[in-house]
Amino acid sequence: MMRTHHCGALTREQAGQVVTLMGWVHGRRDHGGILFVDLRDRYGITQLVFDVEKDAALHEQANTLRNEFVIAAQGVVRIRPEESVNPLLSTGEIEIEVTSLDILNPAKTTPFLIEDHVQATEALRLKYRYLDLRRPKMQRLLRLRHEVVYHIRRLLHGQGFLEIETPILTKSTPEGARDYLVPSRVNPGEFFALPQSPQLFKQILMVGGVDRYFQIARCFRDEDLRLDRQPEFTQIDLEMSFVQPNDIMGLVENILRTVCRDVAGIELANPFPRFTYRQALSRYGTDKPDRRFGLELHDLTPMARHVTFKVFRDAVEAGGIVMGLNVKGGAAIARSQIDRLIEVAKGFGAKGLAWVKIAEGWTLESAIAKYLDPDLLRRTWPEAEPGDLLLFVADGPSVVYEVLGRLRLHLGEELQLIKKDRWEPLWITDFPLLEYDPTEQRYVALHHPFTAPYPEDIPLLDTNPAGVRAQAYDLVINGFELGGGSIRIHQRETQQKVFDLLGMTKEAAREQFGFLLEALEYGAPPHGGIALGLDRLVMLLGGAESIRDVIPFPKTQKAQCLMTEAPSPVSREQLKELHIRLDLD
RNA sequence: GGGGCCGUCGUUCAGCUUGGUUAGGACGCCAGAUUGUCAAUCUGGAGGUCGCGGGUUCAAAUCCCGUCGGCCCCGCCA
Numbered sequence: 329m330m331r332t333h334h335c336g337a338l339t340r341e342q343a344g345q346v347v348t349l350m351g352w353v354h355g356r357r358d359h360g361g362i363l364f365v366d367l368r369d370r371y372g373i374t375q376l377v378f379d380v381e382k383d384a385a386l387h388e389q390a391n392t393l394r395n396e397f398v399i400a401a402q403g404v405v406r407i408r409p410e411e412s413v414n415p416l417l418s419t420g421e422i423e424i425e426v427t428s429l430d431i432l433n434p435a436k437t438t439p440f441l442i443e444d445h446v447q448a449t450e451a452l453r454l455k456y457r458y459l460d461l462r463r464p465k466m467q468r469l470l471r472l473r474h475e476v477v478y479h480i481r482r483l484l485h486g487q488g489f490l491e492i493e494t495p496i497l498t499k500s501t502p503e504g505a506r507d508y509l510v511p512s513r514v515n516p517g518e519f520f521a522l523p524q525s526p527q528l529f530k531q532i533l534m535v536g537g538v539d540r541y542f543q544i545a546r547c548f549r550d551e552d553l554r555l556d557r558q559p560e561f562t563q564i565d566l567e568m569s570f571v572q573p574n575d576i577m578g579l580v581e582n583i584l585r586t587v588c589r590d591v592a593g594i595e596l597a598n599p600f601p602r603f604t605y606r607q608a609l610s611r612y613g614t615d616k617p618d619r620r621f622g623l624e625l626h627d628l629t630p631m632a633r634h635v636t637f638k639v640f641r642d643a644v645e646a647g648g649i650v651m652g653l654n655v656k657g658g659a660a661i662a663r664s665q666i667d668r669l670i671e672v673a674k675g676f677g678a679k680g681l682a683w684v685k686i687a688e689g690w691t692l693e694s695a696i697a698k699y700l701d702p703d704l705l706r707r708t709w710p711e712a713e714p715g716d717l718l719l720f721v722a723d724g725p726s727v728v729y730e731v732l733g734r735l736r737l738h739l740g741e742e743l744q745l746i747k748k749d750r751w752e753p754l755w756i757t758d759f760p761l762l763e764y765d766p767t768e769q770r771y772v773a774l775h776h777p778f779t780a781p782y783p784e785d786i787p788l789l790d791t792n793p794a795g796v797r798a799q800a801y802d803l804v805i806n807g808f809e810l811g812g813g814s815i816r817i818h819q820r821e822t823q824q825k826v827f828d829l830l831g832m833t834k835e836a837a838r839e840q841f842g843f844l845l846e847a848l849e850y851g852a853p854p855h856g857g858i859a860l861g862l863d864r865l866v867m868l869l870g871g872a873e874s875i876r877d878v879i880p881f882p883k884t885q886k887a888q889c890l891m892t893e894a895p896s897p898v899s900r901e902q903l904k905e906l907h908i909r910l911d912l913d
Numbered sequence: 914g915g916g917g918c919c920g921u922c923g924u925u926c927a928g929c930u931u932g933g934u935u936a937g938g939a940c941g942c943c944a945g946a947u948u949g950u951c952a953a954u955c956u957g958g959a960g961g962u963c964g965c966g967g968g969u970u971c972a973a974a975u976c977c978c979g980u981c982g983g984c985c986c987c988g989c990c991a
Contacts, residue, residue, distance in 0.1 A: 359954090360947035375951070395941090412949050420951090437942060440924055445952080448924065451983050504991035524991085551990040675916090675987090776991045830991095874984095885984065 329400050329430060336372020340421045342405045349374055349424065350432070352462065353397045354442070363390050364423075367401065368442075370467055375414075375423040376401050382425070389429055396435035396442065396459075402428040450876070454890040457881060469878050473866045475591040477544055480564055483583050489540040489566060494529035496522060496546070501840050503777060503830075506550035508559070511906040522548035525859060527776065528844055530567040531816055534855040535847045542566040544862065553885045555874035556808060556864055560883075564811075564865075567857030573799050573815055576858055577602075577755055580803065580811070584753070584860075592869045596753050600803075604758040613651075613733025615759075618807030619752035621745040623736050625651045625729075628720065631708040637699035639682065643722035650722040651732055654709065655739060658717025659685040659693070666717075672738055673721065678731040682720040686712060737807070753805045761785075761798040762829060770831035775800045777826055778844075779814040780856070786822065793829050803860065810865055813858025820848040 331350045338347065354368035365376040378390040393399065403426035414420035439456055440448035444465045453460040460466055481491065500507045500521035507521035523529075525547050533541045545565040553559065568576060581600050588594040601619075608615050611624045632640035632650040640650050655661070666683055673681035684694040690702045705712065712718060721731050740746045761781050762771040771793055773779065781789065785796045800814035817823045823845060827837040837845065863875040876882035883889055903910065 355951075355953095357950045357953050358947080359950065362948040362950080364950055364953085366951070373951090377949085379948075381948080409949070412951085414951055417951080423949095437923070441941070443952080449920090449983070452924080454983095501991095505989085527991095549990060552988085554990085555985075557990070677987095773991050779991095884982090886982085890983095 329402065331400070334371040335367050335369040335374045336418050338374060338405055338419050338422050338424075340407050343407050343422065345405050346402065346427075347405055347424065348400060348402045349376075350400045351398070352435075352442075353393050353395055353399060355395065356393055358391070363387060365390065365393060365401075367399070367424075368462075372418050374419045375408075375417075376403070376426050377406075377423050378426055378429075383427070386426065386429060390426070393431070394435065394437070396438055397431060398433040398435070400430040400432055401426045451884070451890060454876075454882070454884065457891050461880065466877070469866070469870045469872060470880065472591060472870045473862075473878055476587055476862070476866055476869065479587045479590055480583060481544075483586060484540075484542045484566065487540065487579065489542040490538060491543060492533060492538065492541050493543065494523070494526040494533075494545070498523050498529075499840075503773070503840075508548045508550050511908055513906055516907040524549050525563060526565055527778065528841070530565060530857060531778065531844065531852075531855065532847055534567055534569045534816075535850065535852045539569045540566075541568075541857075545859075553883065553887060555876075556861075556867070558863065558875060558879060558882055559887050561875070561879075562862040563859040564862050565857070565859045567855060569853040569855045571815070571854070571856050573757070573801055573856065576813060576856055577801055580858055580860070581753075584803075588751070588869065594751055594869070596751055600753045600755055602755040602757055605756055605760065606758070608756050609729050613729040613731075613736060615756050615802065616804045616807055616809045617733075617754070618737060618740065618746065619754060620747045620750040620806055621740045623653055623655070623740060623745060625732050625736070626654060626709055626711075627651050628708060631704060632722065634704065635699055635701070637682075637696055639680070640699075640720075640722045643724075646724075648722060648724045649728050650720060651728050652709070652718050652720045653732055653736060653739070654712055655717040655719065655743070657715050659687065659715045661717055669719070669735070669739075673719075673731055673735055676731045676734045677727055678721050679723060680721075681731075681735075682722070684718045684720075686714050686716050686718065688714050690714060751805065753803065753810075756802040756804060757800070758797045759800045759802070760794060761796040761800075761826075762793050764794055768831075771829050773826075773830060774798065775812065775814055777830055778816045778823070780817045780822070789825055789829060799856070801858070803858070805865075805868060808864050808868060809861070810868075811858055811860035813856065815854070815856035818848060818852040818854050820845055823848055 329348055332347045333349060335349055335351045349367055351367040351369035354366040354373055356366070357364040361380045363378040365378070366373050367376055378387045380387040401424060403424040405422050406425045408421060408423050438459050439452055440459065442459060442462045444463055461470065484491070497510060497520040500509065500519060505524050507524065510520040510522065512518045512520060526543060526545050530541050543565045545563045546560055547563050548560050550559060551557070581598070585596045585598060588596050603611070605615055608617055610627065611617070613625050627649065628651060629644055629649045632644045635641065643650060670681045682696055684692050684697065684700065687693050690706060692700055692702055692705075694700070709718070719735065721728050723731070759774050761774065761779060763774050765772045775798055779798045779800050781796045782799055788796045798814060800812065802812040803810045817826065824837065827841070863878055866872070866878040867875050870878060872878050881889060881891065888894065
């Protein structure tokens, strides 16, 4: 018996036809003489009818059906009585009067119901992922992910990109994230690493004259998990030769705008707003701002020099800054709630959180009111007005940004300021190339060591490395870092200089990246690219809670797969073959 | 490595603050009834090592300690 239609296909057009459907028993409604069965597959649900008066034996057979049985049913498409039409189903105008039923496979009672509105715990869903994936919501996300990938392939192909695979078994490098290691049986004591990204290979492809490369690339990082971080994840990775940052940002914007419109009906701004790293920090306290609400940071450092409040003055004199948030209408917030905010701020690393309520007539209600001059405050902060609550943090710049940036998000969520239906993409540019790491006592690359500085900043590499700006750009949507890229260094000399600044010896550089340095000497074209987090993109487009919902078989926070129970111990023989001895303690 | 929330019939929750009843509701499951339902309905029934281990107590789902697991966050993630 062959399936003639899927379960979302039939309408009144097919009335009278003899059809065969196959699928899962989604539900069953027994009215005694008449029995309804909802048959489900990926495409929809079709109602089957068994009437005792038409065929008593068949009706009896149908009585043995249970949820999630896999069946084949042959019958006649029949238009439903008008009052029985179900407008919620695409097939709601018809039903199948079954003439023959085949049970292809029975099913045990499932641990949870295959329905969107029944919420099993995530752990249970992950253990029985094959059941979870049957739920319409998960089917929708699987399809969405496919559509995104399909459209991106189509668009990049149309722009002349070649999809090229790069090795999964590759070379470990100490820079960056922890590597997943794979032992080499034929090279005792040596290991491959799984790629954190195809970064070096795509640059080599540019040297290889490929001009435009892309890959839907699996990447691996052995770091702790978050709701938007899995040990293996997928990047939309691309690289182009002979380009400037604008070429890549423009191309990525166009592709994203098209994809979001075509697969989700979402219109993104044109062009995406751009902020420098400095601007983002000073306005939002973070380099991945959520612009679906205001509540921007306000700099009060100049005013702080002129107030008698010791906390402010001391902070400024120590080279720190004073910044604030204006909670519009926040004067109505209770003291107890402000006390909780203070604790939240301390949890973010603040020593304290000063606050001022502006009452009618610009009188200040605050523990520090006596230190503040209302007129001065009014001039410094023109947007502040009676009824507002002002919050202040005084500390070193990084602490102030961190605390107010996170407090801004906290308040955005708590006061429901975030416009959840908005889409706010943006670029962050002009990142510092390097950052001094006090614990390692050396400079580290903010992006990665192959990022090119602005040509005019190259002299600063010798005099003021921390002041060198990178030709790097991050893409942020709704507060999620969706991707990042840069123009790469294509000259050996500059690359060597950056390795030097990172404290890498010539020998270490040669050992780890010798092939790249060498490649740069054989006519490497100027090039650059970007990598976008596919999982995060699909999560946002699908309104999913975490990237686990858009990865068919994700890991738990302990990096385990609850279905396969990976990772798992291996036999002594396997280890011996790989020349590995365990040292567990 | 650290902080927080959670773990009770198959599932999802209540009960825990203040220790003491036969551990309860909803959904699911089983049986019966039911000829137009579509979260069908009605009646009845079964179903629990209260995550695990230890402690306190006459008595522990409840209090204490440890441990395992899930989630969120910090660190980490070039």
